[in-house]
Amino acid sequence: MAKQEAGLGNQSILTKIDKLRELNIGTSIPLPQLVVVGDQSSGKSSVLESLTGFAFPRGATLCTRYATQITCRRETWEGISVSIIPRPDADDDLKAELLAFRRNLLAFDNDDLALIFAEANEVMRIQEDIYDDNLGLRAFGQDILKIEISGPEQTHLTVIDVPGIFRVATPGLTTESDVIMVRNMVKSYMANQRTIILAVMPCNVDIATQEILKLAEEADPEGVRTMGVLTKPDLVNEKATQVAIMDLVLGKRNPLKLGYYVVKNRGADDSTSTISDRFTAERAFFMAPPWTAVAERCGIQALKASLRELLMTISKKEFPLVKADIEKDLQKCRTSLEAMGPSRSNQTSQRLFLGRIASNFQNITQHALNGHYSSDPLFDTIPELKLVTATIGLSETLSDIFWKRGHKRHFSSESRNEGSDETPFDYYTDIYPELDDVICPDIYVCPEPQEGRIEDHIKTIFKSSRGPEIGTFGGTILATAFKEQSEKWEALVLAYTSKSIVLVHTYIGKLLAAVCPDEQIRTQLWDTILFEKLQSGYRRALSHARFLLSLERNGTLSTFNHYFNSTLQKKRNERQATVFEGMRTDSDHGAYILLQDLAQMTIDKDNTQQVCEDIADSLESYYKVARERFVDSVCQQVVNHFLLDDKEGPVKVLSPDLILSLDDEKLDLIAGEDAISKHQRHTLEREAEALNEALKVLRGN
Known part of the structure; x- marks a missing residue:
């Protein structure tokens, strides 16, 4: 009974942190979270799909255009809910429009999800492909797509996916400024001292030269909150490469305190297998040498259990500090508003x-x-x-x-x-x-x-x-x-x-x-x-x-x-x-x-x-x-x-x-009051309102 109550208490903490994220508190106050980062085509989407059980609709590219928050919750009912968390600087009209977007599905359906993503794309003013000639659209956005997955088999886990790093712009779709914007977005998420960084890299590249590791090292010099996730092990046939990967996983040449895990992606042509089928195939793959030597760090189930424990540990540790930060920021907001005095419109x-x-x-x-x-x-x-x-x-x-x-x-x-x-x-x-x-x-x-x-x-x-x-x-x-x-x-x-x-x-x-x-x-x-x-x-x-x-x-x-x-x-x-x-x-x-x-x-x-x-x-x-x-x-x-x-x-x-x-x-x-003062007052009032709501969430009101 005590164990069950502890589990309920842990879930309550995670739920509260998710609600803080919905209030956009994470833009000003670091929140405990798991962020998945990696280059484009690193296998990041497959890792997310295996962790959350959510498969992005085939052909949809929106999931790579802005941060996506995927939350799994254990509920008696099954369903998928898609909504949008507006960026902090959205004006009131745009914010209302973004918050009004909410779509629900009872089960996964590729066509229905593709339609929902297209609608979200339109609301967030995101350019979907090179044929969009609307000058008001962008290739990447700073709003957050929120996906909630509920079901009796789920366990509470929230993962933030950010766009994959790319180095070359695509004519008609992305620009050099988009390259810089995505890189800065990834770095901003990694800089959060309460973030566990999941650096996703394919096994068939030279790990030492991976840019994502260099960015992680800048954000986490001591390597205490970075975990390496190696994908596509089935593409590694050379003995020397396999030995190098074993050394990483065994910690022989590993600067990351959280170490490395290895997971197997579904094949590029695999469009029919279920999650259960892929778990079975993955287990069978890692039962063969040389992976048996590191079996406890192979497979999505091992990774998922480790991440859940990490997220719980950091959330329980940081929860009181998050509350203190919110109270401090709220007091600063109130002081600033008090210094401005009441609205001076007449x-x-x-x-x-x-x-x-x-x-x-x-x-x-x-x-x-x-x-x-x-x-x-x-x-x-x-x-x-x-x-x-x-x-x-x-x-x-x-x-x-x-x-x-x-x-x-x-x-x-x-x-x-x-x-x-x-x-x-x-x-x-x-x-x-x-x-x-x-x-x-x-x-x-x-x-x-x-x-x-x-x-x-x-x-x-x-x-x-x-x-x-x-x-x-x-x-x-x-x-x-x-x-x-x-x-x-x-x-x-x-x-x-x-x-x-x-x-x-x-x-x-x-x-x-x-x-x-x-x-x-x-x-x-x-x-x-x-x-x-x-x-x-x-x-x-x-x-x-x-x-x-x-x-x-x-x-x-x-x-x-x-x-x-x-x-x-x-x-x-x-x-x-x-x-x-x-x-x-x-x-x-x-x-x-x-x-x-x-x-x-x-x-x-x-x-x-x-x-x-x-x-x-x-x-x-x-x-x-x-x-x-x-x-x-x-x-x-x-x-x-x-x-x-x-x-x-x-x-x-x-x-x-x-x-x-x-x-x-x-x-x-x-x-x-001039326009600048009015904007400053409005910003402070909105920030104070969000922080006040955050305190209510933490107090359970």
Whole structure:
């Protein structure tokens, strides 16, 4: 009983795989199968007839013009069913016509089968002979003729027959392109890693030179799924040839792990014998030497039993993997269809499609600006989407470079920073040529501040522009010194802003590609509405950066920050401390200065030196206040506001409101489906439907 149940289970697996093949799943997912290949006139048709019990009608050539799937099933009733499995790229009308073709016979009848084959030939647009002058016909096709043979004596076996390889075209019937097409068709079936290759070759040729073996070796280099089938042994009379064949069958010079079998074909003039007659004649033939030495590998019954076991073994082994492949492909189809969105045949569906893209874009952007990177897996796969992290890092770099190198000359009191010139805001305009007329074209190299006493340079400025003041200095002198001391600010800020724009531009491009995988829609969306608005946003940021520069460097020097006065007093105290150092007296209780000495203290300086020192102290005090204020203003206003937070800024451009404002013409231009997209959607839907049906078959639904 257990053995019988196992047999039923095995038959169920084979039946399911046959149904998958009917759904054309085998075109995308390798299925376990037996494929018979060989040259024309190799005896391939006779082998198939003996294996399946199906004799192709005499005079019919269609069985050699396309792949033929022959399935034997054990049933209580007898019959033959002929149908067509359409090629994958058949359009809907042709597919319906091919699927509608189905013919049934209760028994084998040569004339009836010949008529059925002729009808199938007409449906598949196959040229039957050289007298067909219809230009719409072909010599070979990619549809599959399906033949099902049922009967109580049958055992489950499915064999795929492919056209025999030929090398010379027949004028009026085949062409050189047909030679190549058949060869490629045979190679495609052999390439399937779940296929057992039955390489059919006649005994009366040099096996080593057979092209079919070379093709099998290309597809199966290790020879683990190729079986040799030697035909026409009755035509071999030479002793040496018989020995060579024995060596092959015995495995003495056999690279094929599945080995060789020998079968005897029916004679060319034998048109009356039955299958039973031929089996009897074959057994009698192999009972004579030298075939008795390899009796277990001679005859169609031995071959059939071995093939049935092979097919069952590979089917049981690969069945779970086939199911996993189908689930994987179905998920890919669904993902692709989801990325395409719903059908966009009218303005409502088009607006809804783009609205979803815009909403997704803004949701992710909100997370990017808040640093909530765990909210979407895109942040892990696309590092450029971590926008706020990148801009904060850039702003810190600006602050650092301003502190170290933003001034033209070193102040007397500050420490020096060793190092070469820096390019803290490098970006490459060749990556985004569309930004050439927006951002600064040149990369700024920031040099070290100049050495030397800044008081000496201030003295030069003072002498060239002093007024009538006595013991003081006019505001223009401090403004002139500050403008010169801050002359690097413009290049640094414009380079920083340009780099920030590049970061934002990269972010928008990467995110748009992620939320809108359709390149055509993305390109139309970008070119039609986005880029012009992005350029406007970038220019507003640069314009505000220039406004802040002008305000800080060209306007009236002004501050209400108490830090300015405290720094100025500290600078003056430092200068006085130098004088105090020479007046102090050391004692056991510490150092001290007499009050009367302080009252009589004078510093030997001329008026110009004193004024220039006051200018230097005021300049350094004001510069530090202005520097901190300016850096914060640039980072907060130019980048944070104009590039990131402004509701009309670049990262806020693609919004649902923008999509709602589009007129019908622009909407259709951006989101309307062209013929290619419609075809792609249709193909994906058909593939998903077939894969879904395949899963139902595997689950037994």
